[in-house]
Amino acid sequence: MTTEPNKNVIEVWTHLVSAQHKALSHIEAALKAANLPALSWYDVLLELDRVGKDGMRPYELEQSLLLPQYSLSRLLDRIASAGYLNRLPCKQDARGQIIAITCKGKEIRQRMWPVYEQAINQSIAKHLTTSETESLSKLLGKLIEP
Amino acid sequence: MTTEPNKNVIEVWTHLVSAQHKALSHIEAALKAANLPALSWYDVLLELDRVGKDGMRPYELEQSLLLPQYSLSRLLDRIASAGYLNRLPCKQDARGQIIAITCKGKEIRQRMWPVYEQAINQSIAKHLTTSETESLSKLLGKLIEP
DNA sequence: GAAGATTGACCACTCAATCTTT
DNA sequence: AAAGATTGAGTGGTCAATCTTC
Numbered sequence: 561m562t563t564e565p566n567k568n569v570i571e572v573w574t575h576l577v578s579a580q581h582k583a584l585s586h587i588e589a590a591l592k593a594a595n596l597p598a599l600s601w602y603d604v605l606l607e608l609d610r611v612g613k614d615g616m617r618p619y620e621l622e623q624s625l626l627l628p629q630y631s632l633s634r635l636l637d638r639i640a641s642a643g644y645l646n647r648l649p650c651k652q653d654a655r656g657q658i659i660a661i662t663c664k665g666k667e668i669r670q671r672m673w674p675v676y677e678q679a680i681n682q683s684i685a686k687h688l689t690t691s692e693t694e695s696l697s698k699l700l701g702k703l704i705e706p
Numbered sequence: 707m708t709t710e711p712n713k714n715v716i717e718v719w720t721h722l723v724s725a726q727h728k729a730l731s732h733i734e735a736a737l738k739a740a741n742l743p744a745l746s747w748y749d750v751l752l753e754l755d756r757v758g759k760d761g762m763r764p765y766e767l768e769q770s771l772l773l774p775q776y777s778l779s780r781l782l783d784r785i786a787s788a789g790y791l792n793r794l795p796c797k798q799d800a801r802g803q804i805i806a807i808t809c810k811g812k813e814i815r816q817r818m819w820p821v822y823e824q825a826i827n828q829s830i831a832k833h834l835t836t837s838e839t840e841s842l843s844k845l846l847g848k849l850i851e852p
Numbered sequence: 853g854a855a856g857a858t859t860g861a862c863c864a865c866t867c868a869a870t871c872t873t874t
Numbered sequence: 875a876a877a878g879a880t881t882g883a884g885t886g887g888t889c890a891a892t893c894t895t896c
Contacts, residue, residue, distance in 0.1 A: 568839045569831045570823075573729065575846035576830075580726040581772050582850060583719065600886095619856060626727050631887060633858055638886090655856045655895040677716075685715045687848045693714045699842040700721035702833045704728060746864095765878060777865060779880055784864090801873045801878045 583683035590679040596672050600625075601639055605669040608645060608661035615648065615660030644668055729829035736825040742818050746771075747785055751815040754791060754807035761794065761806030790814055 588599060603625050608615065622632055636659060639645050644665030650656040661669075688696065734745055749771050754761065768778055782805060785791050790811030796802040807815075834842065 566827075566831060566836075566839070568836075568843050569827060571843045572830050572834075572839055572846065573826045575843060575850060576722070576726050576729065578772070579846050579849040580722050583722065617856080626724070628888080629857065630859085630889080634886075637858095650856095653856080653896075655893095657857080680715060680719045681712075684718050684849065685712060687851065688718075688845070690712075690714075692845055692848070693712070693718055695841065696845040697714050697717045697721060699834070699838055699845065700718065700725050702838070703725040703830065704721060705833065763878080774866080775879065776867080776881085780864075783880095796878095799874075799878080801871095803879080 583680070586683050587676060587679040590675050591672065594671075594675045596675060597639075597642070597644075597668065599676070600635060601644070602669065602672050602676060604635065604639055605644060605661060605665050605672075608659065609666055609669055613660060615646075615658040617650065617656050618659060619656070621659075639665075729826070732829050733822060733825040736821050737818065740817075740821045742821060743785075743788070743790075743814065745822070746781060747790070748815065748818050748822060750781065750785055751790060751807060751811050751818075754805065755812055755815055759806060761792075761804040763796065763802050764805060765802070767805075785811075 584599075591598060591602075604621065607621055607624055618632055618636065619629070621627075622629060625632065627635065636645065636647070640647055640659075644662055646660050646662055648658040648660065650658050685693065730745075737744060737748075750767065753767055753770055764778055764782065765775070767773075768775060771778065773781065782791065782793070786793055786805075790808055792806050792808055794804040794806065796804050831839065
């Protein structure tokens with residue numbers, strides 16, 4: 561809480577970067593080794609799967625994923641090209657569109673999850689006790705608060 | 707430590723991504739707003755500044771930074787073009803080279819640090835007590851261990 | 853004018869291939 | 875053959891500009 565230099569604060573930052581990098585590399589490598597799409601695709605497909613067949617608007621996705629509009633636009637292009645989602649015109653607002661997951665998209669997401677989950681467990685759970693996991697989750701939560 | 711699905715483990719992962727993303731965005735934005743180079747340049751310049759005027763070999767830098775060889779090679783290109791480091795032939799091993807920070811490089815690194823530090827403090831210290839900071843540092847440390 | 857979304861140009865990262873020296 | 879380092883081609887991210895509709 562002080563404004564003076566604090567060694568532990570710097571260390572939190574460097575450890576945060578290293579830990580995220582290490583876990584992410586492991587997860588992406590596991591997906592690639594299983595011939596599955598990248599993690600960014602999973603995030604999109606998960607959200608679309610949750611809202612079901614009525615789909616959602618891209619600007620709604622922006623908020624849950626941490627992507628700017630132009631970046632999401634191109635990501636959706638690629639996922640749509642692979643046949644995992646459809647883009648439909650939006651009747652309420654002709655500027656926008658509705659994106660909805662396809663059967664093929666649901667299927668690939670289901671195949672991704674076990675690989676993803678196992679990689680998360682290996683990156684996180686293997687290093688911590690149950691109680692440490694809980695503490696870490698709470699502390700990281702504080703960093704995210706506005 | 708279990709192999710069964712654990713809600714907190716997933717939450718640690720998602721919070722880790724969000725927290726790192728939030729802090730990184732803030733830091734990069736602060737550097738850009740001050741018309742300073744990106745964070746990746748700082749990491750290189752800091753290592754070079756530490757070893758002093760004798761410089762170091764690129765493959766040594768690879769280990770401290772989390773970059774593959776080809777990625778570092780291009781990063782060094784850019785930093786050298788800006789005049790912040792010199793590439794010198796290596797007499798002991800003609801395959802390699804020595805990279806050393808320039809005066810201009812030292813200067814820009816010194817100008818980057820206060821901006822960087824303040825952004826870290828705003829991203830981390832503002833959200834945590836001293837004791838929480840210490841705990842978080844230790845817990846994140848466990849994730850990095852091999 | 854503002855919001856939803858896309859695009860062209862540019863920058864940075866990745867992979868595999870390459871070159872030189874050991 | 876292995877290690878240090880670079881490069882060409884392809885991919886993804888970023889910025890500013892643009893288009894359409896509200």
